Each structure stands twice: as C-alpha cells, then as structure tokens.
Amino acid sequence: MSIKTELTSIAKKAQGACRSSLTLSSEVKDRALKDMALALLDRKAYILSANQKDLRAAKARGMSLALLDRLTLSEKRIQDMADSLNEIANLPDPVGEVINIWRRPNGLWINKVRVPIGVIAIIYESRPNVTSDCLGLCFKSGNSVILRGGSEAINSNLAIAGTLKGVLKRHKISEGMVNMITTTDRAAVKALLSLNNYIDLVMPRGGESLINQVMKLSRIPVIKHYKGICHVYVDGSADLKMAEDICYNAKVQRPGVCNAMESMLVHQQVASKFLPAMLKNFQDARVEIRGCPVTKKIVKGIKLARESDYRTEYLDLILSVRVVKDLKQAIEHINNYGSHHSDSIITDDYDNSLEFLRRVDSACVYVNASTRFTDGYQFGLGAEIGISTDKLHARGPMALEELTTYKYMVMGSGQVRS
Amino acid sequence: MSIKTELTSIAKKAQGACRSSLTLSSEVKDRALKDMALALLDRKAYILSANQKDLRAAKARGMSLALLDRLTLSEKRIQDMADSLNEIANLPDPVGEVINIWRRPNGLWINKVRVPIGVIAIIYESRPNVTSDCLGLCFKSGNSVILRGGSEAINSNLAIAGTLKGVLKRHKISEGMVNMITTTDRAAVKALLSLNNYIDLVMPRGGESLINQVMKLSRIPVIKHYKGICHVYVDGSADLKMAEDICYNAKVQRPGVCNAMESMLVHQQVASKFLPAMLKNFQDARVEIRGCPVTKKIVKGIKLARESDYRTEYLDLILSVRVVKDLKQAIEHINNYGSHHSDSIITDDYDNSLEFLRRVDSACVYVNASTRFTDGYQFGLGAEIGISTDKLHARGPMALEELTTYKYMVMGSGQVRS
Secondary structure: OOHHHHHHHHHHHHHHHHHHOOOOOHHHHHHHHHHHHHHHHHOHHHHHHHHHHHHHHHHHOOOOHHHHHHHOOOHHHHHHHHHHHHHHHHOOOOOOOEEEEEEOOOOOEEEEEEEEOOEEEEEEOOOOHHHHHHHHHHHHOOOEEEEEOOHHHHHHHHHHHHHHHHHHHHOOOOHHHEEEOOOOOOHHHHHHOOOOOOOOEEEEEOOHHHHHHHHHHOOOOEOOOOOOOEEEEEOOOOOHHHHHHHHHHHHHOOOOOOOOEEEEEEEHHHHHHHHHHHHHHHHHOOOEEEEOHHHHHHOOOOEEOOHHHHHOOOOOOEEEEEEEOOHHHHHHHHHHHOOOOEEEEEOOOHHHHHHHHHHOOOOEEEEEEOHHHOOOOOOOOOOOOEEEOOOOOOOEEEOOHHHEEEEEEEEEEEEOOO | OOHHHHHHHHHHHHHHHHHHOOOOOHHHHHHHHHHHHHHHHHOHHHHHHHHHHHHHHHHHOOOOHHHHHHHOOOHHHHHHHHHHHHHHHHOOOOOOOEEEEEEOOOOOEEEEEEEEOOEEEEEEOOOOHHHHHHHHHHHHOOOEEEEEOOHHHHHHHHHHHHHHHHHHHHOOOOHHHEEEOOOOOOHHHHHHOOOOOOOOEEEEEOOHHHHHHHHHHOOOOEOOOOOOOEEEEEOOOOOHHHHHHHHHHHHHOOOOOOOOEEEEEEEHHHHHHHHHHHHHHHHHOOOEEEEOHHHHHHOOOOEEOOHHHHHOOOOOOEEEEEEEOOHHHHHHHHHHHOOOOEEEEEOOOHHHHHHHHHHOOOOEEEEEEOHHHOOOOOOOOOOOOEEEOOOOOOOEEEOOHHHEEEEEEEEEEEEOOO
C-alpha cells in the first residue's frame, strides 16, 4: 500500500469517527479523559521503556544534550501529562455552546452553535508530551486528531498514543478519533498535507523550517504558532522603576519561550536616565546586550546590534536594544521587525497608551505589563494548544474554544423565500 | 519592473495604508462610502463607455450570451451598485467592538477587540459589480483590498475602482486602501499568491477551476466560496404539503444560485405518496429529473441518475432525486455527496429534527424551511461578501463581522509574571 493510500484511509476513518462522535456527551468525554490520565500512570513503566529505546537511538546518532532533554520522559513528566489530561477534563466543554440566537421577521429561528472543526492534523517535533496534550485538547473539543511526531520520538509517541487509544476502546468511543502516523518516512508529511478533503486543519508545532515546509506544501488550512519577537517599549513618560521591573521580567524570568522580550525600545528622552542601571541589571543576569549606536554611546562596551538582530528570536539570554525618537518610531519598529505576537508599552501617558493599543498590529498588546502573560492559563482560558501568530480563525492563545468552528441551525415552520 | 516586484510594491502600500487607517472613525468611513455611491452615479457615462469597450472585445472573441450578460453594465446595475454602497454605509461598524472583557485575579484587564484583518486580495471573474461590492465591504471593515478581476472586464473594473479611489483622495484617506491590478497577465495571480508577508487573506470568487488554482498556488490563507450542492430531505413523518412547497421553492425560485436545492432525498415510507405529484410540479416548471432506480419505479419516464449526478452543482433546472431507507442514510448521503453548504429536513418528528441538525456537517442546517435562506440579508447580517464553505474563521454567510479578526488589548499597572 502506498503512503498516500495508507494516509487517505487513516484520514477517512478519522473523519468518520469525528462525525459519529458528534453526539458524545461532555460527561462521557470527561470520564474518558480522566481514565486516560490514569492509564498513563498505570503504564508508566511501559512508556518509560519505549522512551529509553528512543533515547538510546538518539544518543547513538549523537543528538545534542538540549534535544535529548526535550526527548526524555521521567516519572515526573508522565505525572505532568496525566495532570494536564485531568485539567482538560475539568474545563467546560465548548461544543454545543450557543454563540448567538435570533429570530427573523419571517419567524425563522437562527442558532449559531459551536461545533468541532472535524479532523485536525498536528505535525510536531521531539517533545513526547505534545502527543498527550494535543490529543486531550482535540478530543475534548470533539475533533479527531492525526498526530505526526518526530521520528526520534516514535517509540515514545506510539506508547503514549496507544495507551490513550486503548481508553477510547474501553469507553466504546470510536478509536478513529486518535491516529498516530507510524511511518517515519518524510514523504508522509507531503501526502498528509494533500488530504484537504478529509483533514480540516493542520497545526505545525516546531521550528521555522518545519513551519515553512508545512506552509509551502499544505492544501489544508494551516494555523501557525510562529516566532515570538516581542518588544517592550519604554515611553518618555514611563514610571522608570515599573519599566525596569517589567523589562527584567519579560527578558529574564524564562528566556526560552515565545512570549519573552527579544527587543527593548527606549524613548530618547529617558534613555540616558534609564539605560545604565537597566543594562547593568541585565548584565548581572548574564544577558548579552546588542545595542543601537545611541545605546552604545550611553552604555560603553556593549555589542553593536545589526539590523538582523531586530528580526531574531533569540530564545536565549540575549537582548537587542534600540533608542527611538518617539512613540511613532517605536510603533513602526514593532510592526516592521516584530512577529505580531506580544508587545508592551510602559507609559503614564493616556493618549500614548491608546495609540499603542490601536496601532501595534499584534495578537496581544499590553500597557504597563510584562509580555510573559500571553498564555492560555494566564489569560484564564484554560489549557492552550499554542499561541497563534496568524490572524484568521484564532489569534493569540489558542484554547478549547479556538479548536471549534460553528454552524447555523435554522428552525422553521414551512418558510419559503419569495 | 517584474510583475512580482510591482505586486510586492502594491501589497506593501496596501499594508501601510491599512495600518495608517486603523483609527479612521466610522463617521469618516460612512461619509466616504456615501460619496462613493454618488460618484458612481456621477460618472455613469464614463463607466458605461468603459464597459462598452469590454463588451466589444468580448463579442469579437465570441463570448457566450450568458457571459456577456454577466459582463454588461446598465444604468440600473450602476444604480444597484450605488445602493449597495449606501446600504453598507448604514450598517454598524464592526471595528472596535469589544467581543469580551474580563479581569484577572492579578488585576490585568483583558479586552478582546474586533480589528480589521489587514490586506485582503479578491480574485474574481467577469461581473464588474463585484469590484464595487467587495471594495465597499472591505473598506467599511477597515481592510485594504487588492482586486484582481477577469481580463474580459478590465476596462469596466478600472473605471469603477478609479472612480471610488478618487473619493478616498478627496476624503484624505490613504489611496493604498484600494488597489486594482491592471495587468491581465496570468502570471500576476501566481505572484500575488506568494505575498504572504503582506496579504492576510485571499478570497477567490468564481468557478471551480479558479478556486482550485488559488488553493494550489496560495501561501496566503484562503477562504473559499465553493459549490452549493444543497439537499432537502423529506422525512417519513413530514407534512407532505409543506415538503412540496419547500422543495419547489428550493429548486425553482432561483435555480442559478448556490443555495438552491440540487438533490432531493425522500424517505421510502412516503416516496410513493409524495413523488408523483411533486415531480409533476417540477416537470411543469421545466425541471429535468434524474432519479434513482426506486424513483424511476414510482414515476415512469424520468432519466436515471448516475452517481456523478449526486456530486453535481447544476445551477440549472435539473434535480437529482433519491429514495432513502431512513434518516441515517439521508444524513450519510448529505455528508458524503454534498458540499457542506445548506441542507434541510422536512419532518414532524422532534428526535429526527435534532439528529439532522447535529449530524449534518454543513454551514447551515434547516428544519422545515427552504435552503434558499442562506444569505447575509436573509440572516439579518446585512450585506454579504459570499458564503464560506470552509470551516475556519468564517462559515456560511460572510458579512462585515467575518471580514475582521480580533486582538487582545491588555491593560496593567505594573504586573510581572512570577
């Protein structure tokens, strides 16, 4: 059987499973999710031994320590996965929510109702916990899922997905709702991305090259969780103590995540007052500074930023710094160099705060707060499947609601159009 | 200058124009829209003479009468275009609407606010009124628009877009909000669809081959207004008089539109009672019937439907008819052969109505009403830019709200993440 035929058959089954599961009650789904959590813990030894197989192969191939760490499962990490599934079970079910209902003059009742999207494909890289997290969120929102993990994690992923699929079977829920692609052949991705008749959405989770490849090949709608080149702009009227705390938090608290600050912009009026102490703090925290010429004049001995620095997501203890003429230049810089993820202004000026909120073209725009809050939990949306840097369907933190679409249910009593 | 360079420059300007127009008030936009309506009427003679040029060229090339009719502008059609612009001016502005607002325990205020999508490209075929309708809807919702009409209508489209762009200039609104691609070179479409850094959404409006081409080439998110293979299913418990009225209306009232019925399904229990009179009515209205073997047994002398008939959008006085075993078979038929647009059940059975509403995977699902109501005006949404057969971002009638996205505006007082 060719890969295309095999994947088509998986995708068709996934579509059928999703349709036949449309009337699953929230109670049944939540019970299954809680049993999935238990099953992960029950089969801990089995999952860890599958993970050991992946780790041995990865070490033999000379995988870097950082990647090995991402690939490694432990009792603690399996416990975290189980906790996530329980949390998802406890969130409200988005399916069936009436978004709006109204009556037309001719007596038609129009209901706009939240329904599952259908079949969601997720293409991701080494972290095996993604398997269980994505599966849980898609299942809770009534979608079938097709998972394609990295080849380096294939044994771990199969052990996790197999365990969770077993729970579906025990609950008499169609197993087609959960599908793990077993071949590690790279041609599988291309074949998968051509199945737009069966798959409704694809989400790549991984680095830039994976996302670009998916965008290029896909005939299925894609929602990207792309780079986070986040800015904090310290306005001329900022409370400089507050600015210092927020910038420090945005950069240092967890530099390896997409909502961390990568670029700091400072109004020229406060630059010489603000920068020396701020950059000293950063250097004490081992942050490497790459500054514009004006920054270098104010604080000696730092590296000069190249233009490419302003377009770089470091995900590390590195920060680019630029002194700007005014708010307008700051906004232009953010819109041109940023990734439309999360950006913050520190200001005491009312008009400037509004101008920034309106004109910065990003998913999340902040006044006087750290960009680190862009997160489904922090927003109070519950678990998240990622942060969309796209504008269509979902923007910013994507939680359960964003894994649904809607349909119009129209109730009549014989209406015809004249 | 290469086509790619030229289009990139247009798309960049469109992006800049949209960003600089983010703070246009509803009042300013509505005044401009009303002036656009006046300008179309003022320049009627000029637009009609440009249209004559297109018509002469089309006739010389031997264009069919139906297509010539679509291409033809008249005083009445220009008046209709002007009326539409005035209607759009009178609709509420979706931009700035607060979708949701909540406060987090740490004091952060999170506002989810409706904003323009950005730059929208529309690729369409011969009807020149699409130029003014799309332009009006995109402008009202704060988006820049890049229009690529058919080469056969190029003079008409340029005259209309030029007239409306002139109004922007008089109102000191950035002219980059309205862009018409002047080259009729087919390479332009491919180049346009690669500009995903500047264009946020592309909507093809036209036949299947145009839509497939756009889907294949585009790196920009696409929302499709695809086929309407709409069904009415007459259930075993239907009020047969109501069923007759609704089926007749769904097929005959305007057969050339996407929400007209293309396939009628009838429960076996009522087939021999319902079909003879119903098909007689259809034949009196010159509807050609293509029936399944059971239908042919009940009503002699009709054509046999092939399987391909059930997948065909006739847009004409032709109807496929199938007798089904039960509700389950009807739902399976609709989900497999339909285009997920609009489908209706005629029934007096409460459980069957709910089952149909839940399980039919279409944008609009009806009980006891004609499929012909799937329409932005009929739904009370105001003007529509089309009917999305996609599931992401917009499903069903797409009006002003669906031409927007949202962003999160987060207001803090120094919050940092711990």
